Amino acid sequence: MNWQHFVDLIHREIASGIVGSSLYRLLLAAILGGAIGLEREFKHRPAGLRTNMFICFGAALFTLLSRGLAAEPSDYTRIAAQIIPGIGFIGAGSILHTRGLTSGLTTAATIFVVASVGMAAGGGLYLTALFATAIVLGALFLLGYVEETFNIKLLLKSYEVTGHSIEEVSHEVNRILEPHHRLMQNVLTGETGQHVRLQFDVEGCSGDQEAFFRQLKGSKVFGSAISLGRVERE
Numbered sequence: 001m002n003w004q005h006f007v008d009l010i011h012r013e014i015a016s017g018i019v020g021s022s023l024y025r026l027l028l029a030a031i032l033g034g035a036i037g038l039e040r041e042f043k044h045r046p047a048g049l050r051t052n053m054f055i056c057f058g059a060a061l062f063t064l065l066s067r068g069l070a071a072e073p074s075d076y077t078r079i080a081a082q083i084i085p086g087i088g089f090i091g092a093g094s095i096l097h098t099r100g101l102t103s104g105l106t107t108a109a110t111i112f113v114v115a116s117v118g119m120a121a122g123g124g125l126y127l128t129a130l131f132a133t134a135i136v137l138g139a140l141f142l143l144g145y146v147e148e149t150f151n152i153k154l155l156l157k158s159y160e161v162t163g164h165s166i167e168e169v170s171h172e173v174n175r176i177l178e179p180h181h182r183l184m185q186n187v188l189t190g191e192t193g194q195h196v197r198l199q200f201d202v203e204g205c206s207g208d209q210e211a212f213f214r215q216l217k218g219s220k221v222f223g224s225a226i227s228l229g230r231v232e233r234e
Contacts, residue, residue, distance in 0.1 A: 029060035029121035059118030098211035
């Protein structure tokens with residue numbers, strides 16, 4: 001008897017059309033959050049695919065529950081209103097998790113916006129959710145490229161040089177960096193028996209990085225000089 005009553009409740013809920021609408025909204029929130037999270041995953045951010053998908057899905061679900069569980073029509077915003085401080089707490093944690101004081105700001109801002117996308121999807125504002133996702137993805141993909149192309153943003157790139165001794169190699173790198181007013185960061189050294197290896201990071205805009213690498217390759221002190229690529233950061 002209890003099972004039959006439970007089955008009847010499910011049938012009535014499905015027949016009302018509420019379940020179908022809710023599932024569509026939750027599915028849309030998961031897809032949109034996953035799309036933004038995929039870009040974050042490609043850049044190896046702490047908040048990646050699953051994190052952004054869960055945040056967007058959770059915000060949509062809380063928005064649905066806020067209306068579905070409200071005791072009165074004027075009371076349905078109470079649960080949804082608590083999403084904002086909750087997401088703020090998660091965003092603050094993503095900043096504190098990183099080493100630099102200002103590192104992680106983009107991740108925190110993305111989490112905040114992803115939650116709003118989930119709320120829009122949960123509230124049935126499909127076009128708004130889609131448009132917001134397109135704006136976020138455009139900003140994450142295109143603005144970073146524009147900043148790098150026009151030398152607006154400082155980049156952190158990693159290099160490796162080899163030579164006869166650490167002192168000689170370090171002195172030559174510092175000599176090249178001095179006109180650029182830069183210093184080596186995150187320095188690592190190693191010895192192979194035939195030569196020594198020096199790995200380090202240098203901060204500078206795209207044009208400065210290219211000029212610096214040309215000087216490294218042109219130096220006769222180094223046995224080799226290679227670029228290990230960009231160190232991803234916020």
